[in-house]
Amino acid sequence: MSEPVLSARALRKSFRSGDALLQVLRDVNLDVAAGESVSIRGESGSGKSTLLNLIAGLDAPDSGTVLWGGSPDTGAGRRAAYLGMVFQSFYLVPELDALANVLLARRILGRIDAAARDRARSLLGDVGLSDRAHHLPSQLSGGERQRVALARALMNGPNLIVADEPTGNLDERTGNEVVELLLGLCASADTALVLVTHNASHAAKTRRSLTLTAGALGGS
Amino acid sequence: MPWYLHLALRQLFPTGRRFPFFTLISTLGVALGVMVLVVVMSIMGGFAYEIRHLIVDTEGEVQIVARGPVSDYASVVKRVESVPGVAAATPYARDAVMVKFGDKPAFPMLRGLDLGSIERVTQLGRYVVVGSLDDLDDDSVILSDQIASSLGANVGDSIEVYSPLIINKLSADAVFLPRQVRVVGILHIGHQQLDSSTVYGTLRLAQDLYGLGSTVHGIDVRLNPGVNEDDAVARVNKVLPDGIRAFSWEDSFSDFLWVLNLERSMIFFLLLFIVIVAAFSVTSSLLISVVRKTREIGLLGALGGRPLHVALCFCAQGLFIGVLGTVSGLAAGFLALAVRNDVVLWVARVTQRQEVLRRFYQFSELPSHTSGSTVALIVVLTIVISTLAGTIPAWRAARLKPVEALRSE
Ligand SMILES: Nc1ncnc2c1ncn2[C@@H]1O[C@H](COP(=O)(O)OP(=O)(O)O)[C@@H](O)[C@H]1O
Numbered sequence: 354m355s356e357p358v359l360s361a362r363a364l365r366k367s368f369r370s371g372d373a374l375l376q377v378l379r380d381v382n383l384d385v386a387a388g389e390s391v392s393i394r395g396e397s398g399s400g401k402s403t404l405l406n407l408i409a410g411l412d413a414p415d416s417g418t419v420l421w422g423g424s425p426d427t428g429a430g431r432r433a434a435y436l437g438m439v440f441q442s443f444y445l446v447p448e449l450d451a452l453a454n455v456l457l458a459r460r461i462l463g464r465i466d467a468a469a470r471d472r473a474r475s476l477l478g479d480v481g482l483s484d485r486a487h488h489l490p491s492q493l494s495g496g497e498r499q500r501v502a503l504a505r506a507l508m509n510g511p512n513l514i515v516a517d518e519p520t521g522n523l524d525e526r527t528g529n530e531v532v533e534l535l536l537g538l539c540a541s542a543d544t545a546l547v548l549v550t551h552n553a554s555h556a557a558k559t560r561r562s563l564t565l566t567a568g569a570l571g572g573s
Numbered sequence: 574m575p576w577y578l579h580l581a582l583r584q585l586f587p588t589g590r591r592f593p594f595f596t597l598i599s600t601l602g603v604a605l606g607v608m609v610l611v612v613v614m615s616i617m618g619g620f621a622y623e624i625r626h627l628i629v630d631t632e633g634e635v636q637i638v639a640r641g642p643v644s645d646y647a648s649v650v651k652r653v654e655s656v657p658g659v660a661a662a663t664p665y666a667r668d669a670v671m672v673k674f675g676d677k678p679a680f681p682m683l684r685g686l687d688l689g690s691i692e693r694v695t696q697l698g699r700y701v702v703v704g705s706l707d708d709l710d711d712d713s714v715i716l717s718d719q720i721a722s723s724l725g726a727n728v729g730d731s732i733e734v735y736s737p738l739i740i741n742k743l744s745a746d747a748v749f750l751p752r753q754v755r756v757v758g759i760l761h762i763g764h765q766q767l768d769s770s771t772v773y774g775t776l777r778l779a780q781d782l783y784g785l786g787s788t789v790h791g792i793d794v795r796l797n798p799g800v801n802e803d804d805a806v807a808r809v810n811k812v813l814p815d816g817i818r819a820f821s822w823e824d825s826f827s828d829f830l831w832v833l834n835l836e837r838s839m840i841f842f843l844l845l846f847i848v849i850v851a852a853f854s855v856t857s858s859l860l861i862s863v864v865r866k867t868r869e870i871g872l873l874g875a876l877g878g879r880p881l882h883v884a885l886c887f888c889a890q891g892l893f894i895g896v897l898g899t900v901s902g903l904a905a906g907f908l909a910l911a912v913r914n915d916v917v918l919w920v921a922r923v924t925q926r927q928e929v930l931r932r933f934y935q936f937s938e939l940p941s942h943t944s945g946s947t948v949a950l951i952v953v954l955t956i957v958i959s960t961l962a963g964t965i966p967a968w969r970a971a972r973l974k975p976v977e978a979l980r981s982e
Pocket residue numbers: 368369370375377395396397398399400401402403404
């Protein structure tokens with residue numbers, strides 16, 4: 354079989370605050386195959402976001418390796434095309450309308466052309482916002498903002514999406530819709546997904562459910 | 574367009590809103606500085622330019638003078654006129670005189686003109702408002718208007734002229750009568766100093782008054798359009814006999830010009846501080862925006878944006894404000910220059926000071942001359958300063974680590 358989309362080996366990460374050393378991740382191993390969906394649960398403060406940051410190449414582990422498709426290059430240049438991120442607080446650029454927020458992912462990658470615009474529009478259609486393309490984030494509801502963020506994460510056709518409690522700021526019904534949408538879009542694009550969530554029913558919808566406890570991942 | 578320029582533009586001009594407050598205020602500050610610089614520099618340049626213009630119009634671009642009187646001036650004129658680049662030359666005699674009309678005296682300079690060649694060198698005829706240069710003969714003069722009005726003399730009146738020679742003879746107890754001349758014209762140049770102190774007569778009249786015989790005091794030279802003055806002066810000097818030298822306007826007034834330039838540089842430097850202070854406010858606004866947008870900056874990193882490009886996004890905002898401020902400042906500055914005389918007249922009318930204005934102003938209009946190189950300097954400096962204003966916020970933004978920025982909830 355081909356290389357896993359993501360392969361994390363023996364990740365350790367600690368934070369120093371004053372004299373105290375806080376060992377957050379002790380020995381994390383995680384393989385995600387192409388198109389596979391994995392959920393990670395864990396108590397607040399257990400290190401889920403820390404782990405996602407390491408996976409996304411935004412932060413460096415104290416030791417251990419992260420490979421994307423077998424390659425250790427997890428730099429900014431590769432990230433734009435390889436990986437999409439979704440956050441609890443959406444993080445849309447308030448000065449850009451929905452369409453421009455989606456296109457921003459492509460702009461950072463390089464030029465945008467008519468094809469890119471068409472793709473951004475069709476992604477907005479996929480998340481049910483085709484008639485809101487020119488609305489600013491401030492004119493959208495929380496659920497709608499998160500949908501724009503989903504479209505942005507998918508814009509460059511990434512191999513992997515990491516989502517950090519994407520429903521944390523949404524009411525239950527909207528949260529369910531967003532997770533359904535996220536899983537559906539990843540499945541149809543054959544994009545792997547690492548979903549951090551507190552919600553057991555959301556976790557149950559992924560192919561594999563893991564729990565982060567005491568700095569290590571375990572099946573559940 | 575690279576993403577960071579696109580985002581910089583969008584942050585200055587968000588979709589939907591016409592002109593956000595930060596952009597407006599920052600641009601206004603820069604524009605104000607540029608406007609004041611353009612207006613003040615143009616008006617200061619205008620004074621130098623007008624003086625030059627008047628002197629060139631009344632005396633030509635190049636003046637030839639000797640230590641004593643120039644004796645064989647006809648051959649000197651011929652030689653000078655054969656120099657490439659020289660259009661024409663005209664001899665003159667000039668000294669102080671006392672004129673009297675009734676019991677009112679005045680002490681102007683009387684300049685004797687060679688009527689045969691004067692029109693080829695100067696534009697004097699254009700400034701004669703009553704009568705004309707052609708009416709001059711060896712027993713008549715043209716008065717500048719302020720002399721005429723202080724004497725109370727008019728065209729047709731007869732006035733007395735006392736030259737230094739006559740006064741010398743008088744003190745030697747010789748009997749010598751003043752020269753009686755008719756007023757045949759009134760001249761208005763538009764420069765306070767010239768209008769209050771100049772009388773024109775023929776060369777013959779001046780030679781008689783000053784006891785010059787057939788010599789002159791100097792020769793005025795006009796150049797062909799576009800000829801470089803310094804080069805022409807050098808060529809003219811080559812053909813001049815010893816003891817006679819040619820000077821360009823810049824040579825003759827070099828001290829005056831030096832002071833004028835010093836003044837202009839100082840003022841330029843001081844006014845540039847308006848732009849610099851405006852740039853400080855751009856810096857602080859952008860710093861606030863970096864703090865406010867910490868999480869978005871983190872997001873840009875998460876989307877694969879490089880720190881350098883994030884920095885450029887903020888630098889570019891300084892640049893755009895600089896460009897916008899420069900353009901609107903130039904527009905406002907040129908507009909202000911266009912209406913400057915109306916403004917001055919309006920102020921004079923409101924404050925009932927039209928008379929004062931006329932009496933004390935060098936020129937009858939507020940002069941203005943905008944030099945292209947000064948405008949270029951203003952444009953370049955303003956844009957550079959505004960861009961520099963963006964560098965501190967840019968550096969702060971580039972230093973933000975995406976993980977930390979994203980955590981900062
Ligand atoms: N940059 C940091 N400096 C110090 N401590 C940190 C830093 N990032 C995370 N931590 C700590 O590491 C632990 C795990 O944080 P996090 O990964 O955000 O947890 P989770 O996302 O599971 O709630 C927390 O105790 C948090 O305070």
